[in-house]
Amino acid sequence: MLRKLQVHLRDTFSVPARIMKTMSVPEGSYERSRNQYNSTRILREILKETPPDAIKILGIVDRDLCIPILTFVFGEAQLGGVASIVALARLRQEFYGLSPDDGILFERLCKETLHELGHNFGLIHCNDRECIMYLSNTVRDVDRKGTTYCGSCDSVLYLKTDPWRVQPWNRR
Ligand SMILES: [Zn+2]
Ligand SMILES: [Zn+2]
Numbered sequence: 001m002l003r004k005l006q007v008h009l010r011d012t013f014s015v016p017a018r019i020m021k022t023m024s025v026p027e028g029s030y031e032r033s034r035n036q037y038n039s040t041r042i043l044r045e046i047l048k049e050t051p052p053d054a055i056k057i058l059g060i061v062d063r064d065l066c067i068p069i070l071t072f073v074f075g076e077a078q079l080g081g082v083a084s085i086v087a088l089a090r091l092r093q094e095f096y097g098l099s100p101d102d103g104i105l106f107e108r109l110c111k112e113t114l115h116e117l118g119h120n121f122g123l124i125h126c127n128d129r130e131c132i133m134y135l136s137n138t139v140r141d142v143d144r145k146g147t148t149y150c151g152s153c154d155s156v157l158y159l160k161t162d163p164w165r166v167q168p169w170n171r172r
Contacts, residue, residue, distance in 0.1 A: 001102070001105070001106055001109065002019050002060070003019070004106060005060075005106075005109060005110065005113060006018070006019055008110050008113075009113065009114075009117070010167070011167075012114060012171075013117070013157070013161050013165075014161065014165045014166065014167040014168065014169050014170075015055070015161055015164045015165060015166065015167075016166060018054075020049065020051075020057075023045070023046070023049065023059070025037065025042065025061065025063065026041060026042055026045040028041065029041040029042050029045075031066065034066055035064075036063075036064045036065060036066040036072065037061070037063045037064065037065050037066070038065075038066065038067070039065035039066060039067050039073050039075075039076040039085060039087070040067055040076060042059065042061060042065070042085055043059070043076055043078070043083055043084070043085050046058075046059040046083050046085060047078075047082060047083040050082055050083065054082075055082070055164055056082055056083070056084070056117060056120050056121075057082060057083050057084075058083075058084050058085070058086065058113060058116065058117060058120075059083070059084070059085040059086070060085075060086050060088065060109070060113075061085060061086075061087050061088065062087075062088045062089065063087060063088075063089055064087060064089035064090065065085070065087040065089075072087075072090060073087065074086065074087060074090060074091070074112050074115075074136060074142065075087060075112050075113075075115065075116040076116070077116040077117070077118075077119035077120050078119070078120060079119050079120075079122065079124070080119075080120070080121075080122040081120060082120065083120070084116035084117060084119065084120050085116070086109065086112045086113050086116055088105070088109065090139060091105055091108040091109055091112065091139065091142070092105055093105070095139075096139070104143075107147065108139070108142050108143070110147065111132055111136075111142055111145065111147060112136075112142065114132045114147075114148075114149070115132050115133060115136070118132065118133050118149065118153065118157070121156070121157055121160040121161065122156065122160055123149075123153050123156055123157070126150060126152075126153055128150040128152075128153075129144070129145060130145060130146040130150065131145065131146065131148075131149060131150035131153055132145060132146060132147065132148060132149050132153075133149060133150070133153050148171070154171060
């Protein structure tokens with residue numbers, strides 16, 4: 001799934017993507033009272049792993065993440081910054097008592113990954129319900145929105161990724 005995602009990210013941003021070594025879940029990120037992991041704490045550790053030649057770094061964790069003010073988060077990103085994180089737990093059908101489905105999981109993972117990386121490239125939430133930058137509060141919201149950026153988010157990305165682009169921008 002990571003390799004498929006790598007190709008998807010490269011094709012979306014026209015910037016090379018590389019898979020890094022697996023990190024262990026940072027000590028102290030587990031919140032016993034909630035049986036969840038502190039997203040911001042893990043994000044901070046991911047940031048420390050940023051290779052000198054990388055422009056962004058994304059962590060994918062197979063855990064349920066939260067931040068103090070929200071019961072859960074699908075992911076978190078530094079707005080206009082370097083690091084982001086996506087949690088698999090609530091993207092899995094099993095979480096909702098359904099049979100596992102790798103196809104559905106991959107589509108949700110792509111959407112949430114592009115959403116968080118969009119924040120890294122400076123995009124804020126978009127009012128277009130079809131746009132990947134639309135805020136998802138539930139997995140139903142994730143499924144309902146489209147798989148790409150709307151025209152206006154796309155044009156911001158075009159400018160932000162310009163210095164690193166190695167492939168043609170083929171979405172317009
Ligand atoms: Zn968001
Ligand atoms: Zn948009």
